[in-house]
Amino acid sequence: TVVLVSPTSWSADEDFSLLLVALEAYEARGRKAVTRGVRCPPHLLIVITGKGELRDQFETQLAKQKFSFSTVLTRWLAEVDYVELLALADLGLCFHRSSSGIDLPMKILDLFGAGVPVCAYDYGPCLQELVRPDETGRLFGTGEQLGATLLALCDGYPGDNTRLETMRQAVIARHIRTWEDAWREAAAPLFRVPLSPPC
Numbered sequence: 783t784v785v786l787v788s789p790t791s792w793s794a795d796e797d798f799s800l801l802l803v804a805l806e807a808y809e810a811r812g813r814k815a816v817t818r819g820v821r822c823p824p825h826l827l828i829v830i831t832g833k834g835e836l837r838d839q840f841e842t843q844l845a846k847q848k849f850s851f852s853t854v855l856t857r858w859l860a861e862v863d864y865v866e867l868l869a870l871a872d873l874g875l876c877f878h879r880s881s882s883g884i885d886l887p888m889k890i891l892d893l894f895g896a897g898v899p900v901c902a903y904d905y906g907p908c909l910q911e912l913v914r915p916d917e918t919g920r921l922f923g924t925g926e927q928l929g930a931t932l933l934a935l936c937d938g939y940p941g942d943n944t945r946l947e948t949m950r951q952a953v954i955a956r957h958i959r960t961w962e963d964a965w966r967e968a969a970a971p972l973f974r975v976p977l978s979p980p981c
Contacts, residue, residue, distance in 0.1 A: 828853065
């Protein structure tokens, strides 16, 4: 089972219908595999965390679906449980749509901080400052693209040489830098001042 986590506030700037479209594509591939007698894609356990006004609407849509190759849970978690869930996750999902096109979702930083690669809705060029395609995650624009991405990333899971594991290692390597490392690399050359300890 591949564990996916999607933190959300269930607001209008996140379109979770894209997830349902993606899971339909994933389901179709699974049914084909069964018919042909070949290896099926791994089961997906998707946990959507958070609370907000659109949660009930999504749950109503979800209840109409019959998925055999995925399970979707919606939960509100205490902070300690949320942290533990991130530690268990294999992949993060971000459906955030930026109205300005320039803000960066903090939920992606949460996931990266836990060593979790992310598939994120592509709302503009600034997103690649966080999600480096095929290195620390993937970007998608449609539910069909997300479905294809999930199939590609989960192929061969579990295993040491899967794309998912390669991305996880890249996220871990990229996010072990400290604040001081980032300062020396990005800011110090601009200000031409040495790093000073905080007051």
